[in-house]
Amino acid sequence: MNVQLTPDGRLRHLLTLDGLPRAILTQILDTAESFMDVGEREVKKVPLLRGKSIFNLFFEPSTRTRTTFEIAAKRLSADVVNLNIATSSQTKGEAILDTVDNLAAMHADMFVVRHSQSGAAHFIARHVAPHISVVNAGDGRHAHPTQGLLDMFTIRRYKGAFHNLTVAIVGDVLHSRVARSQIHALTTLGVPEVRVIGPKTLLPTGVEQMGVKVFHDMEAGLAGCDVVIMLRLQNERMKGALLPSSQEYFKFFGLTPEKLALAKPDAIVMHPGPMNRGVEIASEVADGPQSVILPQVTYGIAVRMAVMAMLAGGTTA
Amino acid sequence: MHASLPDVDSLIAQLAAAIAPTLTPDTAIVGIHTGGVWVAERLHGLLQRPQPMGTLDISFYRDDFSRIGLHPQVKPSNLPFDVEGRDLLLVDDVLHTGRTVRAAMNELFDYGRPASIRLAVLVDRGGHELPIRPDFAGLVLAVPPHQNINLSRLDDGHLTLSLA
Numbered sequence: 001m002n003v004q005l006t007p008d009g010r011l012r013h014l015l016t017l018d019g020l021p022r023a024i025l026t027q028i029l030d031t032a033e034s035f036m037d038v039g040e041r042e043v044k045k046v047p048l049l050r051g052k053s054i055f056n057l058f059f060e061p062s063t064r065t066r067t068t069f070e071i072a073a074k075r076l077s078a079d080v081v082n083l084n085i086a087t088s089s090q091t092k093g094e095a096i097l098d099t100v101d102n103l104a105a106m107h108a109d110m111f112v113v114r115h116s117q118s119g120a121a122h123f124i125a126r127h128v129a130p131h132i133s134v135v136n137a138g139d140g141r142h143a144h145p146t147q148g149l150l151d152m153f154t155i156r157r158y159k160g161a162f163h164n165l166t167v168a169i170v171g172d173v174l175h176s177r178v179a180r181s182q183i184h185a186l187t188t189l190g191v192p193e194v195r196v197i198g199p200k201t202l203l204p205t206g207v208e209q210m211g212v213k214v215f216h217d218m219e220a221g222l223a224g225c226d227v228v229i230m231l232r233l234q235n236e237r238m239k240g241a242l243l244p245s246s247q248e249y250f251k252f253f254g255l256t257p258e259k260l261a262l263a264k265p266d267a268i269v270m271h272p273g274p275m276n277r278g279v280e281i282a283s284e285v286a287d288g289p290q291s292v293i294l295p296q297v298t299y300g301i302a303v304r305m306a307v308m309a310m311l312a313g314g315t316t317a
Numbered sequence: 318m319h320a321s322l323p324d325v326d327s328l329i330a331q332l333a334a335a336i337a338p339t340l341t342p343d344t345a346i347v348g349i350h351t352g353g354v355w356v357a358e359r360l361h362g363l364l365q366r367p368q369p370m371g372t373l374d375i376s377f378y379r380d381d382f383s384r385i386g387l388h389p390q391v392k393p394s395n396l397p398f399d400v401e402g403r404d405l406l407l408v409d410d411v412l413h414t415g416r417t418v419r420a421a422m423n424e425l426f427d428y429g430r431p432a433s434i435r436l437a438v439l440v441d442r443g444g445h446e447l448p449i450r451p452d453f454a455g456l457v458l459a460v461p462p463h464q465n466i467n468l469s470r471l472d473d474g475h476l477t478l479s480l481a
Binding site: 010027030031033034035036037038041042043045046047048309310312313 | 374376377378382383385386387389390391392393394395400401423424426427428429
């Protein structure tokens with residue numbers, strides 16, 4: 001049974017994009033489209049979640065994701081409480097479910113959870129009372145569904161459709177929850193060719209089974225792409241002997257204007273942030289005309305509004 | 318039952334005739350999704366308004382959201398003019414409880430402070446639950462609580478009313 005869906009097929013929690021039907025993904029993107037206009041108005045709020053309390057539980061630091069969740073919740077008129085738990089009770093040894101129970105006793109309606117352990121959001125979702133929804137804001141190497149959705153929203157806005165695209169995901173796929181969510185969403189939405197490009201040490205074994213084509217060099221991998229998604233190279237990977245150096249990585253897998261020229265002339269460049277300029281992406285590309293990296297951040301608000309609105313409604317039926 | 322309902326085109330023509338003398342030069346027409354937009358499009362054409370027409374989807378303002386959740390097909394609202402200080406004619410197909418109109422007014426005020434809002438409906442079917450009454454109604458018909466009156470649009474664009 002899919003813990004994310006109610007018996008009648010509505011969204012109950014958002015934990016992963018793996019196994020979510022295309023109709024739900026499309027409904028989220030369509031709803032987000034309606035929320036885009038709200039950001040342009042005199043009053044940038046709608047009253048949908050008035051009286052609801054949303055707790056941002058960040059067991060791992062994040063600026064962009066936490067801030068856009070907070071803005072999204074506020075635009076829905078919810079009350080938002082941000083907890084950075086790395087610096088709070090967890091350091092005193094409180095168990096994660098005790099933290100959740102205490103917050104539920106404060107009448108929480110929704111938890112937005114970021115945790116370094118894969119499965120943390122699922123664990124909380126199985127534990128909470130029926131009226132509480134859980135949104136996974138990134139768990140370990142597993143999933144980051146709202147990032148995956150905002151990337152799909154970005155692609156749809158610039159490319160119009162999914163059925164005729166070639167999309168490349170470049171870099172550290174092995175450690176990337178973002179890449180996993182993107183791959184599930186792209187294949188569910190009908191993108192015919194999804195490529196992953198990276199050194200062997202940074203691609204998971206058996207990644208082909210997710211329905212992607214594997215490339216180990218940029219020249220072949222980028223040829224003819226409509227969308228190029230760069231992943232963040234985490235600096236700690238250098239220490240784990242997976243890579244010789246960041247200069248070496250940039251030489252082979254960094255996105256430069258020359259390499260980008262191999263993709264289609266109207267290809268867009270995406271990055272989930274935060275960027276390492278000069279490691280996975282050159283500044284000329286990040287700030288260049290094909291980059292849609294800042295629009296991704298703006299779209300993240302509308303997409304997170306859509307997810308929270310779909311989760312919070314109809315729970316008292 | 319169906320045969321006794323009047324022709325929608327003539328109802329809209331009557332509405333337009335009643336509305337026309339009351340319009341100011343900058344009055345804008347706003348239709349509520351979905352049936353209200355169909356009626357508003359007709360009125361907009363008949364009244365030959367210089368401004369583009371606005372459309373509202375009130376899904377984000379419904380008062381039954383926490384009970385029934387978000388409508389699965391939300392359409393973007395689109396008001397291609399400045400609401401601040403403007404006279405608005407709000408158009409819906411059927412006035413029943415008045416809750417849709419209340420939600421629509423709440424949404425309009427989030428775009429700015431209109432100078433005035435008047436309400437035109439194709440049918441006022443009774444059953445009001447709020448102090449909201451139309452300024453213009455094509456048809457006033459007391460429909461029993463267990464029945465619904467619906468506006469539908471055929472493939473050729475023709476509008477028809479039906480009781481169910």
